[in-house]
Amino acid sequence: MENATIQALELRRPDLRFPFPEGLGQIAGGKRILGLGRRAKFLTMDFDDGHVLVSHLGMSGSYRVERPEGSHAPGEFHFAKGTAKAHDHMVFHLLQNDRPLRVIYNDPRRFGYVQLVERRLFNDHPSFAHLGPEPIGNALTANILAARFAGRKTPIKSALLDQRNIAGLGNIYVCEALWRARISPKRQAGTLVTKSGRARAPLERLIVAIVDVIAEAIEAGGSSLRDHRQTDGTLGYFQHRFSVYDREEHACPRSKCGGTVRRIVQSGRSTFYCPRCQS
């Protein structure tokens, strides 16, 4: 989509989870897309007039790319993506290097939404002002999390899902990162911090685990972007890399652990972990 011009933005219904922004179709029409980005779980699309279209996929949203020679759907998803055309709700009609390109947002459950924000006001917008550091990049350090976790009795699982502490981690990646770092999801966040406010060793391990899990997930999505083979949107290969997520009653894959993966519910979300090697 980068450097493409929006010939028309077609909205096929008045809303997703929330109403589409007022005048979105008119504002987007004729604009050039300068670049795509991401902040936390939001996709961002910068227009050449200073507006940013922000897209959140919710539970079931996905994008599909259609060219005259065929279509593909980037990324690998653990849960099957929607393919029914009845759920195509937003269509970008684009022109890129004089070639037509359509990018279609499909969302069967319509928990996704879009917002229109001015780039100069982006960091002060209520959706973004209180976000913690990104998990990849140099901003995330063990001592930054130590400062946020000090004295907190919240379970570490919930603290990691809280986007004010760290931005962009979802349920799957939190479960996987805690398993890799051998930390129980029930452990109080404050116990990962020394009395003087420094990160303890498990928190240092956790930072490494988070970065690795996210990097591998991006790599998995990127591989499908390159070869376009799995266009059916069903279970991609990243799911086969999960160690604990959605693997209740399976053997813990850690060498010589011998434990069994359990599922518990924390703050209304499923947590998968190994009680034997995570403490």
Ligand SMILES: [Zn+2]
């Ligand atoms: Zn284990």
